[in-house]
Structures are given as C-alpha cells and as structure tokens.
Amino acid sequence: MSINQDLVDTTLTKRQGVVVYLNSVSNQYKLRRYGDIVYFSKKMGYCILYVDQEELDQVIEQLNRLNFVDQAEKAVSDEVDLSSSHIEEQITTLAQEAEQKLQGSQEKNTDHIA
CATH class of the missing domain: 1.20.5 (Single alpha-helices involved in coiled-coils or other helix-helix interfaces)
Incomplete structure (x- = not known):
C-alpha cells in the first residue's frame, strides 16, 4: 500500500515526486519555487521534488519549458507496493x-x- 493510499481519508495534502533531469546543475536552486527539493545529485545531474498532486501536470509542463531542464517526469515511488x-x-x-x-x-x- 502506498503512502498516498494511506492518506485518502485524512485532510493532509497529497504529494507526488517529480524527477527533474538538469543540463546545468548550477541552476538547481531555481527549482525551489516549483516544489520542495528532497534530493539533488550534482554528479548525476538530477533533482527530486515533491509537489502537490493537484498541480502535478501543470508543474511538469512548466519544468519542461525551462532552458536548464532536460526532462521532468513523474516519479514512480507512489506505485511501489509497501x-x-x-x-x-x-x-x-x-x-x-x-x-x-x-x-x-x-x-x-x-x-x-x-
């Protein structure tokens, strides 16, 4: 069972991970306006953000438009059976x-x- 399935009956905000692949790691701090940065790999050039599930598609679209972002995609962590x-x-x-x-x-x- 995923964490978001456990939160179905609560008033807590549902969050979703987004993996952002960067072509310029020096600009990673600019991602803070889109969500909470939970992990950043300078060596591998990617960042993991948590964003509200309701805004997920809109945020991914905005991130993909940024010139220092190669690709942004939904993380599969919510699909892991715990x-x-x-x-x-x-x-x-x-x-x-x-x-x-x-x-x-x-x-x-x-x-x-x-």
Missing part, C-alpha cells in the same frame, strides 16, 4: 532463488571433484 504481504512474498522468492543457485554451485563442485 504492504507486508508483498514484501514477504518478495523475500520468499529471493530465498528460493538463492537456494537454487547454491544447489547448482554445489552440484558443479561435486561433479568437478569426482
């Missing part, structure tokens, strides 16, 4: 894959020795 059953299922799957790899490598070692 429910405990989903996480347990992923852990079980990873454990099974690890066991299969271990058994495969042990079989190779015993074949090589014999």
